[in-house]
Amino acid sequence: MDENQIHHAIEQAYQLIVEAHRNMTDIWRTHVLFTQQWWFGVGLSICPWLFWIGFRDKRATGQVLLSGFMMIIVSSWLDQLGIAMGLWHYHWEVIPFMPANFPWNFSLLPVTVMFLHQYKSGIHPLFKALLFGGFSAFVAEPVSQMADLYHPVHWKHTYSFPIYVGLYLLASSIAKRGVDCTDSSSVDK
Numbered sequence: 001m002d003e004n005q006i007h008h009a010i011e012q013a014y015q016l017i018v019e020a021h022r023n024m025t026d027i028w029r030t031h032v033l034f035t036q037q038w039w040f041g042v043g044l045s046i047c048p049w050l051f052w053i054g055f056r057d058k059r060a061t062g063q064v065l066l067s068g069f070m071m072i073i074v075s076s077w078l079d080q081l082g083i084a085m086g087l088w089h090y091h092w093e094v095i096p097f098m099p100a101n102f103p104w105n106f107s108l109l110p111v112t113v114m115f116l117h118q119y120k121s122g123i124h125p126l127f128k129a130l131l132f133g134g135f136s137a138f139v140a141e142p143v144s145q146m147a148d149l150y151h152p153v154h155w156k157h158t159y160s161f162p163i164y165v166g167l168y169l170l171a172s173s174i175a176k177r178g179v180d181c182t183d184s185s186s187v188d189k
Contacts, residue, residue: 021096028096037092037149044103045094048111057118064117067175068110074167076105087155091148104144109136113168117175125172133164 001009032038056064079101082088090100099105116128137160144150 024093025096028093032092035092037147038094040147041092041094041100041103041149045107048107052111052114056114060118063175064114067117067171068114070174071110071113071167071171072106074170075109076101078163079105082155086153088150088152090150100149104150108140109167112136113171116168117172125169129165129168129172132168133161136164137161 076099080099083090083099083101093100094102112132116132120128137157141150141152141157141160145152
């Protein structure tokens, strides 16, 4: 295949993506917007952050936010990789131009991790990681599946557990080494 053929093949593939996105946006506008699941996704996107703003330890905000932003970046990348590989998919996008996993990756995961870093700093990070991994993989994922928000195709919840544990440990490590806004005793040791 010469360079022009490669460019043409790539353009055709992009046109399929554009067409698929148009179809998904039409479905969202006519069948998803303002449904019960849509409102649930809006709530899951906003409420955890409002809760965090109200109850965060203001002295450790920089360190904790750094770990939350890391969680957003890494979990979103891993999630998109799983979607692209056909391992799972989501329904009920809050906004059609954003992934349907937005409430999960941009709100629930980072806020949960930030609260775990912030409170009970005497508890070992590995214990918190196991708690976070267990809850996320064996409670949150099945509940999301039962609520018709998450659809594993070639994936089991047990596969998610070590990933969540690793994500928490990475976020904890970043929180400890992050921006020193205050006394480090307010973040996991």
